[in-house]
Amino acid sequence: MTETRVVDSDDEREDALAVRHAVFVEEQGVDENLEYDEHDADAVHVVAYDGCEPVGAARLRELEDGAGKVERVAVLEPRRGEGIGQELMAVLEKRARADGFDELKLHSQTHAAEFYAELEYERYGKVFEEAGIPHVRMRKKL
Template sequence: MTDVRVATDESAREDAFAVRRTVFVDEQGVDEALEYDEHDEPDADAVHFVAYDDGEPIGAARLRFPNAGVGKVERVAVLASRRGEDVGRDLMDAVHAEARDRDLDILKLHSQTRAAGFYERLGYERRGEEFEEAGIPHVEMRRPVGS
């Protein structure tokens, strides 16, 4: 069973970073210098989430607050061996709950184009044209928090 937690200590944050490194850097070839940024610093205004199965980290996500009432979902990653098991949905459920707790109005994200269908099933809508980010095609998506 998947257990999604907010990463409240350095150990949990490192678990999130390890999942991101495996998925984005090792699997997808994203430059490590692009993957980690100032929003990953311990004092940054971001919430990190980690999905565990029997104590092993299997997924991660990050939520930032770039503008009043707006949350930006970033770095959603699930280990390849665990995809298709609703780990991504469980992560996003935790992100959505955090957004509601913080009284956010809207969530936005940059989805890899190949993952856009996953987010559409969660109520996100595409906005604008496809663009490249870290060498990978993406599309901006948004959804109201209350939906």
């Protein structure tokens, strides 16, 4: 059983970054200079733990239009399909509501768009490339 929580220490933040590194940099080949950015310092990070082991991570930040943006949703490959992604999203959505956001936006890799659609996110716009990977824009009213 996993526990998903908002990061409140440097160690937990490092756990989030480690999950992202494993998924995006090592598995998907995203350049480290693209994966880690200026938003990491101010974003709300969440981590899913199985005991002491971090197995999933994501972040939330505010956009200029007042909406929240979900980013860097990652679950370690051997743990996919266990509901960890849904847990991460539930914690982020709860935090977004508490922070006063009435809408969340995200850029989904095209292969993951169905996952977000099942969580009531809707696609808008055309497919575009981000970090060399096809993405689609999605949003959800909270």
